[in-house]
Amino acid sequence: MRIGLLTGGGDCPGLNAVIRAVTKSLIRQCGAEVIGIEDGFLGLIERRVRPLGWDDVSGILAMGGTILGTSNTASPFAWHGADVSAEVIAYQRALGLDALVTIGGDGTMTMAARLGAAGGVPMVGVPKTIDNDIAGCERSFGFDTAVATVTDALERVQTTGQSHGRVMIVETMGRYAGWIALEAGIAGAADVILLPEIGYDVAHIAEVCRARHARRRATLICIAEGAKPVGGAMTVERTVEGSPDPIRLGGVAHALRAQLQPLLACEVRATVLGHVQRGGSPTPFDRVLATQYGNEAARLLRRGDFGRMVTLQGGCLGSVALESVAGVNRCVPGDHALLGCAREIGVCLGDRDPAR
Ligand code: F6P
Numbered sequence: 001m002r003i004g005l006l007t008g009g010g011d012c013p014g015l016n017a018v019i020r021a022v023t024k025s026l027i028r029q030c031g032a033e034v035i036g037i038e039d040g041f042l043g044l045i046e047r048r049v050r051p052l053g054w055d056d057v058s059g060i061l062a063m064g065g066t067i068l069g070t071s072n073t074a075s076p077f078a079w080h081g082a083d084v085s086a087e088v089i090a091y092q093r094a095l096g097l098d099a100l101v102t103i104g105g106d107g108t109m110t111m112a113a114r115l116g117a118a119g120g121v122p123m124v125g126v127p128k129t130i131d132n133d134i135a136g137c138e139r140s141f142g143f144d145t146a147v148a149t150v151t152d153a154l155e156r157v158q159t160t161g162q163s164h165g166r167v168m169i170v171e172t173m174g175r176y177a178g179w180i181a182l183e184a185g186i187a188g189a190a191d192v193i194l195l196p197e198i199g200y201d202v203a204h205i206a207e208v209c210r211a212r213h214a215r216r217r218a219t220l221i222c223i224a225e226g227a228k229p230v231g232g233a234m235t236v237e238r239t240v241e242g243s244p245d246p247i248r249l250g251g252v253a254h255a256l257r258a259q260l261q262p263l264l265a266c267e268v269r270a271t272v273l274g275h276v277q278r279g280g281s282p283t284p285f286d287r288v289l290a291t292q293y294g295n296e297a298a299r300l301l302r303r304g305d306f307g308r309m310v311t312l313q314g315g316c317l318g319s320v321a322l323e324s325v326a327g328v329n330r331c332v333p334g335d336h337a338l339l340g341c342a343r344e345i346g347v348c349l350g351d352r353d354p355a356r
Pocket of ligand 1: 010072105129130131174175225248249278
């Protein structure tokens with residue numbers, strides 16, 4: 001067997017752990033040859049690959065980033081305005097690949113499903129993203145590490161909030177899903193947690209801050225980059241030409257600061273965490289999950305179970321059809337237990353608590 005392996009989309013803690021587990025499992029299970037494709041789908045377009053042997057993937061388990069490089073702008077269906085998918089498929093055949101492992105988020109899965117349907121070599125997907133928003137999968141690797149990083153940042157920022165009597169706003173990543181802000185907000189004892197899934201009311205948040213200030217000086221707000229005021233729009237930082245998802249969010253913490261400041265006597269400050277959330281070494285949880293995902297992907301390949309993405313559902317490893325996850329976003333459902341839990345311990349979710 002000759003298997004291609006690529007990492008697509010944004011980098012994420014645990015990518016190297018998956019590369020290691022897929023490669024070692026395939027070599028041990030069936031003596032397969034593994035070909036690393038550089039910079040995601042860009043490597044297939046520009047014909048840049050290298051063999052991955054046992055020693056190439058030894059010692060990379062705890063490394064952040066991806067040894068193969070990645071790209072979130074290269075689409076074989078729209079490369080500088082042209083559809084080069086036929087050339088990419090011909091290159092896969094020329095390499096003699098029996099199958100391709102694509103490690104990525106929903107953009108990568110959508111591309112993988114499209115290439116497969118267009119006659120590309122069969123694929124197996126591994127779900128990666130700190131956003132934890134891939135359909136059919138309750139935990140993507142990288143999420144736990146991002147939550148740990150944001151939790152730590154919230155605790156550090158809280159110190160300044162308490163000392164200076166300020167409202168401190170911390171912005172997380174997450175795109176259109178609020179998982180990072182919700183879990184880190186609870187773990188980091190945020191007083192207000194704002195998610196893309198629940199429109200926020202600035203006047204109500206100001207009331208919460210004033211009431212808290214009268215008692216405890218500081219208010220800690222954890223806001224997801226995709227959060228928006230009721231009836232308002234998301235804060236777009238820029239658009240990236242040619243990217244499968246051209247919109248880059250960012251800056252909502254500063255927008256909220258500007259909206260809140262005139263309503264409050266105390267100072268309001270904003271911190272945008274950005275890519276620190278995607279960097280660094282994966283947590284032990286993510287190392288284990290990434291290793292299990294990589295090992296499971298190798299098992300699917302050996303069984304010839306193609307066109308599937310490895311998943312975790314109900315705490316069990318499994319797989320779902322790639323087409324069923326392509327283009328679908330897994331957001332925080334309105335009845336999610338953590339939302340109820342947060343409200344019951346007095347966390348403001350930006351709206352007036354419907355139960356009070
Ligand atoms: O999807 C992962 C993610 O980190 C999002 O949380 C964020 O909106 C986006 O990628 C940022 O992408 P880039 O690194 O291209 O700015």
